Amino acid sequence: MAGWSGVELDGLVLHSGRLTLRPWQPEDAAAVRAVMADxxxxxxxxxxxPYTDSDAHAFVTGHARAGRAAGSRLDCAIAENASGRLVGSATLQLPVGADSSAEIGYWIAAADWGRGYATEATRxxxxxxxxNGLARIQIRCEVPNAASAVVALRAGFAFEGVSRASLRSGGLGGDGLRDGAVFARTAGDPDKPVEPSWPKLEPLSDGVITLRPGGPDDWPVLLAEANNExxxxxALYDKPMPEAGARAMAARAPLDRLVSSQNLLLICEAASGAGAGVLGLRRPGPPNVVALGYGVLPEFRGRGFTAxxxxxxxxxxxxxxxxxxxxLGCKAANVASARAALSAGFTEEGRMGCRxxxxxxxxxxxxxFGLVRPAG
Known part of the structure; x- marks a missing residue:
């Protein structure tokens, strides 16, 4: 029997509105194996x-129980209160010695994504x-894992930065270490969600183009838009964008949308869905002001896509x-960019020399160029 901070962990069960967080049992192996088949x-x-029966058995009888026995982790099977059905896993990695910082990790079965179970278990x-005395709890997730980042924010964890090469990559096509987004909540923080930096944008379309959020798979469009003649x-700089830079920018786009002043959107041809260009949003400083930058691939130019x-x-x-x-702004000789801004209703506001x-x-x-909210 092992405890932590005066709390016996071995048989500890925690409850929330819809969920029970309980110790893992050998009979959970079949459910874990079924979840990990996805x-x-x-x-x-x-x-x-592939994740085998022996992998599942080793998890529920070994790793998932050892932490409670040692007083180093509170590993929990997440089950629905109403049905008792296993829906996921949540772990509180406990501090050693005088340290008062901890870390939470979680997974939810794919069939139960979108139901708020990870947020509820994390809270x-x-x-x-x-x-029970912790001063700080953190969550780390791979930078492209926007769903996990959303859970952290909804559970009241604030974004603190990116820890480079700090997480082992996923099992499918894993390639070593990946950057981790770090979120944390302290004892003094309010017990309420942290609002994302940008509101959710569902794809917008006028029948000719579609404007949608950019993501990790869109790096070829970013690369082609930055490097065409x-x-x-x-361009502002003499070096073209490397493929690694385009991949990194696309991979980080969903996280940036949640925690930063940046928001990368993709301009697509509505009929084919093909990526035709990019539209970047940035908050330059003054409240409620958004600066824009854009570019369209050569094969889609001359069709009014930017406007x-x-x-x-x-x-x-x-x-x-x-x-x-x-x-937005453009170089004085960039007639096409200026024409697109004017066609979209922006007003030319002035010229800044050698900028x-x-x-x-x-x-x-x-x-x-500027465009202000219509009166009324």
């Missing part, structure tokens, strides 16, 4: 693939830990967010 479970979990473990003409994307974005921003002003660098080391004047 490939989706292995995208971000560093587990064996339950967090309340238990903070009530026309784009390089107006259409700007109109869709403006309608969404002014109708569903507190945004009061959109602004934007050119690849050859010289500088170009920038023309600024």
């Amino acid at each position: 490939e989706r479970m292995h995208q971000h979990l560093a587990l064996p693939w 339950t473990l967090t309340r238990f830990g903070l009530a 026309a784009a390089r003409q107006w 259409r994307a700007l109109r869709l974005l403006a309608d969404w921003a002014f109708s569903t967010t507190p945004t009061v002003r959109l602004e 934007l660098p050119n690849p050859d080391g010289s500088h170009s004047d920038e023309i600024g």
Whole structure:
């Protein structure tokens, strides 16, 4: 029998509104094996693939029980109160010695994604830990794992940064170590969700283009848009974007949307769904002001895609967010970019001398454009 902070862990059971967090039992092995037969479970979990009966048995009788026995982890099977059905796993990694920091990890069966079970289980473990003397609890997830990041925010954990090469990659196609997004909650933090930086944007379409959130699979569009000849003409720097840079930017886009001032959207051809360009959003500083940047691939130019994307974005921003002003700029000689801004309803507001660098080391004047929320 082992305890932690005066609490006996061996048979400890925690309850929430819909869930029971209980010790693992040998009879859970079949349910774990069934859950792990779904490939989706292995995208971000560093587990064996294929996941066998012996793997499941070793987990529920070994690793998942050893932490409680040693007083080092509170490993919990997550079961529905109403049915008793196993739906996931949650672990509170407990501190050693005088340390007062802990870490929570979790997984939910793919069939039960979207039901809020991970958030509910995380809040339950967090309340238990903070009530028993922990000063800080953290959650780490792979940078592309936006679903896990959403759980952390909803459970009241604030984003603290990215810990590079700190997590083992998932079992399917794993390639070593990956960057981890770090979230934490302290004893002094309010017990309420942390709001994401940007509201959720469902795909927007006018029948010709679709504007949707960008993600990890969109790196080829980012790479092609940054490195084609026309784009390089107006680039700020002399070096093209490397593939690794495009992959990293696309992989981080869902996390950025949740925790940063950046928001990467993809402009797609509505008929085919093909990626045609990018539209980037950034909050430059003043409240409720959003700065925009954009680019369209050569094969889709001349069809008004940029202006259409700007109109869709403006309608969404002014109708569903507190945004009061959109602004953008382009080099003075970039006639096509200026034409797109004017076509979308932006007003030319002025010229700033020598503001934007050119690849050859010289500088170009920038023309600024703005669009404000309609009155009323």
